[in-house]
Amino acid sequence: xxxxxxxxxxxxxxxxxxxxxxxxxxxxxxxxxxxxxxxxxxxxxxxxxxxxxxxxxxxxxxxxxxxxxxxxxxx
Numbered sequence: 001x002x003x004x005x006x007x008x009x010x011x012x013x014x015x016x017x018x019x020x021x022x023x024x025x026x027x028x029x030x031x032x033x034x035x036x037x038x039x040x041x042x043x044x045x046x047x048x049x050x051x052x053x054x055x056x057x058x059x060x061x062x063x064x065x066x067x068x069x070x071x072x073x074x075x
Contacts, residue, residue, distance in 0.1 A: 014061060018065065059073045
């Protein structure tokens with residue numbers, strides 16, 4: 001089963017998504033620190049999982065935009 005693709009995203013939409021992802025990653029980092037101070041281990045796990053997922057999203061978006069510092073988003 002192949003995915004249906006439209007290829008109709010603009011560079012501005014991709015850059016806006018990158019900005020949103022970076023802000024959300026910052027929010028998860030702040031939540032992690034808050035949970036750490038409160039000793040909330042489950043909250044810390046959730047925050048770090050989402051933070052790491054967004055790292056991958058950000059790397060992929062930067063790669064898509066042609067960021068020369070990203071050879072491949074898979075490493």
